[in-house]
Amino acid sequence: MTCMALFMMALLVVSMVLVSSVNARFVVQKSNIRILSPHNLRSSNHVGAMANFGVPNYGGSMVGSIVYPEKGYLGCNPFDGHEPFKSKSHRPTILLLDRGDCYFALKVWNGEQAGSAAVLVADSTNEPLITMDSPEESSHAVGYIEKIGIPSALIEKSFAETLKTALTKGEDVTIKLDWSESMPHPDERVEYELWTNSNDECGSLCDKQMNFIKNFKGHAQILEKGGYTQFTPRYMTWFCPRPFLLSSQCKSQCINRGRYCAPDPEQDFKEGYQGKDVVIENLRQLCVHRVANESNNSWVWWDYVTDFHIRCSMKKKKRYSKECAEEVMKSLDLPIEEIKKCMGNPEADVENDVLKMEQDLQVGRGSRGDITFLPTLVINNVQYRGKLDRTAVLKGICAGFKETTEPSICLSRDLETNECLKRNGGCWQDKQHNITACKDTFRGRVCECPLLNGVQYKGDGYTSCQAVGPGRCTINNGGCWSETRNGKTFSACSESHLTGCQCPHGFRGDGHTCKDVDECKEGLACKCDGCTCKDTWGGYDCKCKGSKLYITNHDTCIERNSSKFGLFLIFLVLAVVMSGGIAGYIFYKYRLRSYMDSEIMAIMSQYMPLDSHQNSRVVHHEAEPLRQG
Numbered sequence: 133m134t135c136m137a138l139f140m141m142a143l144l145v146v147s148m149v150l151v152s153s154v155n156a157r158f159v160v161q162k163s164n165i166r167i168l169s170p171h172n173l174r175s176s177n178h179v180g181a182m183a184n185f186g187v188p189n190y191g192g193s194m195v196g197s198i199v200y201p202e203k204g205y206l207g208c209n210p211f212d213g214h215e216p217f218k219s220k221s222h223r224p225t226i227l228l229l230d231r232g233d234c235y236f237a238l239k240v241w242n243g244e245q246a247g248s249a250a251v252l253v254a255d256s257t258n259e260p261l262i263t264m265d266s267p268e269e270s271s272h273a274v275g276y277i278e279k280i281g282i283p284s285a286l287i288e289k290s291f292a293e294t295l296k297t298a299l300t301k302g303e304d305v306t307i308k309l310d311w312s313e314s315m316p317h318p319d320e321r322v323e324y325e326l327w328t329n330s331n332d333e334c335g336s337l338c339d340k341q342m343n344f345i346k347n348f349k350g351h352a353q354i355l356e357k358g359g360y361t362q363f364t365p366r367y368m369t370w371f372c373p374r375p376f377l378l379s380s381q382c383k384s385q386c387i388n389r390g391r392y393c394a395p396d397p398e399q400d401f402k403e404g405y406q407g408k409d410v411v412i413e414n415l416r417q418l419c420v421h422r423v424a425n426e427s428n429n430s431w432v433w434w435d436y437v438t439d440f441h442i443r444c445s446m447k448k449k450k451r452y453s454k455e456c457a458e459e460v461m462k463s464l465d466l467p468i469e470e471i472k473k474c475m476g477n478p479e480a481d482v483e484n485d486v487l488k489m490e491q492d493l494q495v496g497r498g499s500r501g502d503i504t505f506l507p508t509l510v511i512n513n514v515q516y517r518g519k520l521d522r523t524a525v526l527k528g529i530c531a532g533f534k535e536t537t538e539p540s541i542c543l544s545r546d547l548e549t550n551e552c553l554k555r556n557g558g559c560w561q562d563k564q565h566n567i568t569a570c571k572d573t574f575r576g577r578v579c580e581c582p583l584l585n586g587v588q589y590k591g592d593g594y595t596s597c598q599a600v601g602p603g604r605c606t607i608n609n610g611g612c613w614s615e616t617r618n619g620k621t622f623s624a625c626s627e628s629h630l631t632g633c634q635c636p637h638g639f640r641g642d643g644h645t646c647k648d649v650d651e652c653k654e655g656l657a658c659k660c661d662g663c664t665c666k667d668t669w670g671g672y673d674c675k676c677k678g679s680k681l682y683i684t685n686h687d688t689c690i691e692r693n694s695s696k697f698g699l700f701l702i703f704l705v706l707a708v709v710m711s712g713g714i715a716g717y718i719f720y721k722y723r724l725r726s727y728m729d730s731e732i733m734a735i736m737s738q739y740m741p742l743d744s745h746q747n748s749r750v751v752h753h754e755a756e757p758l759r760q761g
């Protein structure tokens with residue numbers, strides 16, 4: 133690098149600070165920590181500063197036991213043994229280490245390797261908490277930094293002392309790490325932005341950023357198309373200090389007369405690509421998003437950026453160019469002219485509305501700190517902490533939805549916490565039919581009555597769930613009692629009732645268990661003179677004395693004798709026909725109502741096949757005059 137280049141770099145850094153130093157601040161994102169045991173420490177609430185690596189459990193929480201290793205409390209070397217901190221009970225281990233001697237990330241990595249579920253680093257002095265950052269790029273750190281997959285936090289020295297004191301007394305120190313408030317989740321749409329750069333020649337940082345965009349593209353587009361998120365790409369620019377406006381450095385690194393600059397990719401003003409090329413491509417990518425957003429397909433930005441990187445990488449000679457960009461736009465059927473119009477004239481001595489806005493936004497506002505490094509992800513106006521990795525970021529975005537409004541992508545396999553595997557997460561379940569209310573989500577498990585084969589279960593999800601509505605009896609018999617004996621089935625579920633279980637006739641119980649009623653013993657039926665009663669499952673058999681026929685619904689015996697029976701039938705039909713008259717009505721209502729069901733008719737026709745013709749004739753003959761009367 134030439135001296136001049138170094139000088140320029142320094143200047144650019146200074147000017148960058150000018151853009152965002154009005155109110156320069158870096159917001160330390162925090163998670164809550166609560167001591168669950170020992171009991172006397174329960175009342176206090178604490179915070180931890182989330183690290184800028186690893187995977188914070190956005191939206192969720194973790195309960196674990198603190199371990200402070202006597203040997204290696206700095207955590208700078210791998211711990212002896214095979215996963216010495218691996219949880220032996222159901223409760224994970226949260227390792228407490230002291231700050232100092234090596235990178236934060238190395239401590240956390242060693243802790244993870246040793247089987248701990250999270251790492252707390254105790255600050256070494258009394259000071260406001262800081263964010264534990266990834267180490268500067270170094271060949272040594274690159275090996276593990278991306279592999280860290282657990283959450284970690286820096287805690288205050290005094291809080292750490294409290295924990296250590298309790299531990300030295302031999303107490304079991306259990307804490308709850310809680311990230312549920314680390315991400316605002318006010319409504320059912322998440323707004324997020326990625327501060328990025330089209331430069332792909334800046335080493336591992338640029339590669340990391342591009343890999344993230346490629347890996348996250350699928351998720352991002354699903355979320356955007358579904359209207360679940362509003363994503364905005366953001367690009368950082370610098371500006372040229374006034375005294376240097378006419379210098380060749382500013383001319384090669386800036387557009388619009390020094391207003392918008394980016395560092396020269398090779399840090400050599402004479403060779404290869406210029407800073408200006410980067411600013412122009414950044415502007416083009418912004419305009420691709422703007423123009424596409426106007427026709428409601430903003431997600432095309434992800435396609436454009438990934439395609440551009442594949443086809444027009446700086447690594448390919450002279451490919452990082454307007455021509456290549458236009459080829460990509462054409463292949464994606466983007467309106468090139470509109471995008472050009474949005475970009476304006478980079479040579480003109482005027483403000484560019486699009487880039488001006490980006491510069492203004494670099495300064496933090498509200499809960500969001502200044503944008504000081506790339507790439508930076510901002511979700512619901514909070515700077516995301518943790519590694520820029522597909523799953524970790526999705527977790528962060530998902531935690532930004534108001535509970536229960538998150539799209540199904542948030543409930544997918546790779547975000548599960550597997551909390552349902554232990555004791556079914558404490559939720560309701562029907563082991564016999566393999567139905568559970570436990571649902572694994574990124575927030576941890578939820579106990580929610582399931583929807584099975586189109587039938588909704590309702591209940592508190594913890595102790596009870598019941599199928600409700602049509603079709604409920606087809607699944608697990610609506611949770612009701614049912615039993616089959618000798619090919620005969622009785623059920624306490626009825627489709628005509630939307631909920632609940634009722635024991636069928638002949639049974640007694642709460643509907644979940646039903647017991648046969650012994651009608652004979654209880655004297656509920658077969659009380660006719662001389663009848664013999666025998667209980668059956670779900671009913672009873674009643675035999676009348678001699679050859680008499682038992683009529684179930686009326687609990688009475690009638691003669692099988694045809695003439696008498698014929699009379700009875702006449703009597704019966706008479707009553708129906710007479711129902712027009714008051715006498716008939718009374719008779720019908722009080723005497724024969726129960727006779728008139730199909731069961732009786734069926735029994736009759738069965739027992740009197742020979743008499744039926746004659747009887748029906750008689751019936752008609754006798755019936756006519758009565759109707760007129």
Ligand SMILES: *[C@@H]1O[C@H](CO)[C@@H](O)[C@H](O)[C@H]1NC(C)=O
Nearest residue numbers: 364365421422425426428430
């Ligand atoms: C994208 O369009 C929506 C309306 O459809 C608008 O609210 C939003 O501000 C636009 N985003 C950008 C970056 O223009």
Ligand SMILES: *[C@@H]1O[C@H](CO)[C@@H](O)[C@H](O)[C@H]1NC(C)=O
Nearest residue numbers: 359423424425426427428429
């Ligand atoms: C885009 O969506 C907004 C509201 O969602 C609507 O007002 C606008 O007309 C749409 N634009 C196009 C080009 O479909």
Ligand SMILES: *[C@@H]1O[C@H](CO)[C@@H](O)[C@H](O)[C@H]1NC(C)=O
Nearest residue numbers: 562563564565566567568582
């Ligand atoms: C219960 O259902 C789950 C998924 O629905 C399945 O993975 C599991 O094997 C089932 N278990 C039994 C015992 O059928």
